[in-house]
Amino acid sequence: MSFKIDVGDFSLAETLECGQCFRWRKQAEDVYTGVAHDRSVTISQRGDELEIEGCDRADYDAWLRSYLSLDEPYDEYKAILSRDDTLRRAICFARGIRVMKQPLWETLCSFIISQNNNISRIASIVGMLCRRFGENLGGYYGFPSPERLAELEVGDLACLMCGYRDVYILDAARRFTSGEIDGEYLRAAPLDDARKMLLTIKGVGPKVADCALLFGARRYDAFPQDVWIKRAMSQLFPDGLPEFALPIAGIAQQYIFHYARKSGVISR
DNA sequence: CGCCAGGCTTCTA
DNA sequence: TAGAAGCATGGC
Numbered sequence: 001m002s003f004k005i006d007v008g009d010f011s012l013a014e015t016l017e018c019g020q021c022f023r024w025r026k027q028a029e030d031v032y033t034g035v036a037h038d039r040s041v042t043i044s045q046r047g048d049e050l051e052i053e054g055c056d057r058a059d060y061d062a063w064l065r066s067y068l069s070l071d072e073p074y075d076e077y078k079a080i081l082s083r084d085d086t087l088r089r090a091i092c093f094a095r096g097i098r099v100m101k102q103p104l105w106e107t108l109c110s111f112i113i114s115q116n117n118n119i120s121r122i123a124s125i126v127g128m129l130c131r132r133f134g135e136n137l138g139g140y141y142g143f144p145s146p147e148r149l150a151e152l153e154v155g156d157l158a159c160l161m162c163g164y165r166d167v168y169i170l171d172a173a174r175r176f177t178s179g180e181i182d183g184e185y186l187r188a189a190p191l192d193d194a195r196k197m198l199l200t201i202k203g204v205g206p207k208v209a210d211c212a213l214l215f216g217a218r219r220y221d222a223f224p225q226d227v228w229i230k231r232a233m234s235q236l237f238p239d240g241l242p243e244f245a246l247p248i249a250g251i252a253q254q255y256i257f258h259y260a261r262k263s264g265v266i267s268r
Numbered sequence: 269c270g271c272c273a274g275g276c277t278t279c280t281a
Numbered sequence: 282t283a284g285a286a287g288c289a290t291g292g293c
Contacts, residue, residue: 115274115276116275116276116288116289117274117275117290118272118274121273121291125290161290161291164287164288164289164290165289202276224274226273227272229274261274268272
């Protein structure tokens with residue numbers, strides 16, 4: 001069973017391959033399979049049409065639409081950001097990118113793994129983490145809960161081959177389980193206070209904290225700065241982003257990140 | 269062999 | 282308090 005959805009100004013490939021998520025696999029050109037909300041979903045895009053398998057329309061309305069941020073006013077966001085010529089160029093380079101809304105724990109854990117690592121290996125470690133510790137949902141696996149991981153010892157994570165990040169994952173899982181890390185607070189508190197809460201986790205610094213806030217807590221004012229963004233900022237925005245962009249700096253961040261990595265305009 | 273990857277912790281001056 | 286070394290692993 002499958003159904004179709006019309007979308008405008010959206011690219012499945014750009015959205016899933018711009019480095020914000022790690023559980024989607026390309027099956028063919030513009031065809032991707034991933035696990036979201038404990039379902040294995042396959043999405044194909046042809047033009048402005050998505051064909052969706054693995055969930056029904058009610059699921060789309062309940063969570064998939066929001067997961068892909070198809071419920072967000074991107075025409076408006078892009079119009080605001082395009083007031084700056086450089087931002088407009090970055091957006092035009094990959095107009096179909098949307099910042100997804102992923103589960104907080106999955107996002108935090110994935111970006112802890114991401115540190116000093118490359119995207120393909122991040123995806124491989126996350127995949128292993130799910131296969132080994134996630135719930136078997138019938139041939140595919142959910143993302144393991146913090147409670148599940150919190151009961152493990154460091155040695156149990158050796159199978160992930162994630163190096164020194166094993167202790168970070170466990171610390172995050174335990175702090176999440178204990179309630180010290182509170183999703184509601186992260187979504188509602190002033191950005192700096194939310195960031196401070198995340199920074200108390202071992203192995204979580206400013207970059208990972210901002211990724212968790214942007215991708216996992218819908219904090220569009222968070223602005224993760226990795227090596228590519230730092231290069232892009234010094235070369236394109238030496239005085240920082242224009243002020244009107246700051247409330248949605250995180251949206252701008254994703255266009256800049258992709259532009260910096262793929263356009264060839266930014267040098268190392 | 270070296271360098272790099274969506275960094276962070278720890279040590280040092 | 283700023284800056285550099287050290288850190289696991291794998292691809293090139």
